[in-house]
Amino acid sequence: MIEGREHLCNDCGQCTAYCPVGAAIHNGILAADLEKTSMPSSSASKTIIQALKQRRSYRSFSSQPVKQSDLEKILEVVGYAPSGGNNRFLRLIITKPETTKKFLELIAQWFDGDCRTDPVYGKRYASKIDSILERYRAGQDPILRNAPSVVFSVGPKTAVWGSVESGINLTYFNLVAETMNIGCCFAGYATAAAKRSWEVRELLGIKEDEECFSAMCFGYKTIRAQRIPTRRLVEFKTV
Numbered sequence: 001m002i003e004g005r006e007h008l009c010n011d012c013g014q015c016t017a018y019c020p021v022g023a024a025i026h027n028g029i030l031a032a033d034l035e036k037t038s039m040p041s042s043s044a045s046k047t048i049i050q051a052l053k054q055r056r057s058y059r060s061f062s063s064q065p066v067k068q069s070d071l072e073k074i075l076e077v078v079g080y081a082p083s084g085g086n087n088r089f090l091r092l093i094i095t096k097p098e099t100t101k102k103f104l105e106l107i108a109q110w111f112d113g114d115c116r117t118d119p120v121y122g123k124r125y126a127s128k129i130d131s132i133l134e135r136y137r138a139g140q141d142p143i144l145r146n147a148p149s150v151v152f153s154v155g156p157k158t159a160v161w162g163s164v165e166s167g168i169n170l171t172y173f174n175l176v177a178e179t180m181n182i183g184c185c186f187a188g189y190a191t192a193a194a195k196r197s198w199e200v201r202e203l204l205g206i207k208e209d210e211e212c213f214s215a216m217c218f219g220y221k222t223i224r225a226q227r228i229p230t231r232r233l234v235e236f237k238t239v
């Protein structure tokens with residue numbers, strides 16, 4: 001820390017991460033006492049790359065809710081996701097199966113009501129609403145895919161990087177979950193309803209000055225992907 005610039009510290013702990021002799025202290029913990037990093041071996045590197053490629057949007061869940069201990073393992077890692085200025089403005093709301101069920105009913109109500117005239121989602125979902133509602137009324141779940149739980153990333157409406165950070169947080173969540181036979185699927189309809197429907201916001205406890213930036217269904221898997229579908233190379237140019 002440069003003397004006189006202590007007020008610029010964002011509490012990220014980089015000083016302890018890089019101190020070559022483990023002399024720095026952060027939050028009262030000596031660098032030398034922190035968990036050590038390691039260089040991934042080439043086989044670990046292959047495993048990580050394989051895991052990234054074989055993540056799939058998952059849509060066939062066991063009804064069994066994810067165990068608290070598994071959830072805690074996932075959330076511990078989500079805490080390591082990058083956050084602008086290390087601000088960590090966001091919080092997660094996670095539904096239990098009974099709340100997920102109520103939530104689904106409220107999304108259907110929203111689809112059949114205010115969504116139709118919503119300036120953004122009315123147009124976006126116009127061609128889908130009736131077929132979604134038809135399937136929902138026939139006992140299917142094209143919205144949450146019968147997931148036992150949904151995780152919402154929520155934060156102050158004023159959080160400039162809220163959408164970006166939510167995407168990163170939930171991607172971390174998704175990737176760790178995959179290692180535990182837990183599948184995830186980003187949930188656009190759920191996000192839209194949690195942005196717009198007051199009934200949904202009340203159910204989830206989203207405050208008036210908060211925004212729901214992103215949502216994702218998750219639960220234990222019942223089937224396993226056998227192959228990795230191809231993806232085109234992301235367009236890029238060097239400048």
Ligand SMILES: Cc1cc2nc3c(=O)[nH]c(=O)nc-3n(C[C@H](O)[C@H](O)[C@H](O)COP(=O)(O)O)c2cc1C
Nearest residue numbers: 055056057058059142143145185186187188189190
């Ligand atoms: C922001 C976002 C919203 C999404 N919303 C939904 C959704 O509401 N329902 C759904 O089944 N899949 C949803 N998906 C999953 C995409 O359809 C999926 O990522 C895409 O088909 C590619 O498949 P993959 O993730 O298995 O590679 C969403 C994905 C993202 C990133």
